[in-house]
Amino acid sequence: MDRRDVLADAAITVLARAGSRGLTHRAVDAAAGLAEGTSSYYFRTRSALLQACVERMAARTLEEMTTGTPAVTTVDQLVGACVATVGHWLAKDRERLLARWELALESTRRPELETALRAAGATIRERVADTLAALGIAEPRRRADDLVACLDGLAFDQLAGAGRPPRDDAGLRASIGDVVRGFTAS
């Protein structure tokens, strides 16, 4: 794997575990198990490091999206797909989620990041919008944006929010069922 990708992955891990404040060149070197100074050579500035994080994340998300996307033709299937996605986020992508939120907050202050982050988000939302449209739902574009935002909100609440009760699968299914119903009814 390209050295840059290794470093970007390490940076994402650091971001998740230590937050924006902990994201330093040296911390990335340590996380990647590379010699001190390495990340500083590949990404001269901290801003470049952040940029690399969002690009790497976007690339990985896109990659995963193109691989396995089961067809969704009913609302129930949509609920299932959403539960599967969020469940996967919570179980296996914890770090990537935390890093993404960290970057999102950072993008508030860095227009370069915002652009890249927004482009990545748009791709996913389009995909969801297509699915909603295929189900014959009105305003698929807006509703796709909202649905993604709500699922993200539920995940945030679970991982970092004030709610955060360890929620079982059934609870997750009930919650997501409610949300999806709201966006698909009528």
Added chain:
Amino acid sequence: MDRRDVLADAAITVLARAGSRGLTHRAVDAAAGLAEGTSSYYFRTRSALLQACVERMAARTLEEMTTGTPAVTTVDQLVGACVATVGHWLAKDRERLLARWELALESTRRPELETALRAAGATIRERVADTLAALGIAEPRRRADDLVACLDGLAFDQLAGAGRPPRDDAGLRASIGDVVRGFTAS
């Protein structure tokens, strides 16, 4: 106003504008317009500064909650109340929202913060649960948690997320209408 409160408010502003990384004693002093070293005297460690932020935020939220809470007796009124709340967040509480998310992410790594943050969140959620229960909705507790999480998700998407198209009031109402319907139907 108590010096500590002034400093905590300044810290919240710094947190929102410069992120966790920018939250330093000196930055807080500058934001508060006080002599350098002041915040370092009142809150000796950075951790104490963060703690002060969440406590101050919790206090302010509680205060606002006890003042104006119009009665909600129909689902439509609930939608209206949610729209008003989120609208207010987006228009006037931008900084507090950003700071809260910053603290939430930080709480992932600091159990002391988590406790305080969770307690504040629980109060709000109870209030919402009571409202849902009064409307005769099943599982009010879970649904209150989910509703708050979703509204937060929508706000996040708007302020820091990947969606972030400048949304007008009608759009906001439509989105929140969908969400609330999902949690109140059946």
Added chain:
DNA sequence: CACGCTCCTCTACGTCTGTAGTAGTTTGTA
């Protein structure tokens, strides 16, 4: 008025961070 106490400001210091640059090493080419 003199004294002691509390509150606040300012300074000091060791550590860490961002970033530039130097030196060494590998790779490709003649």
Added chain:
DNA sequence: TACAAACTACTACAGACGTAGAGGAGCGTG
């Protein structure tokens, strides 16, 4: 094989950061 170019690892350094503590101003009490 000899050389040049590119790549990589490491070092250096100015600046910022967290935190502790010294000093002084203000105020109430005897």
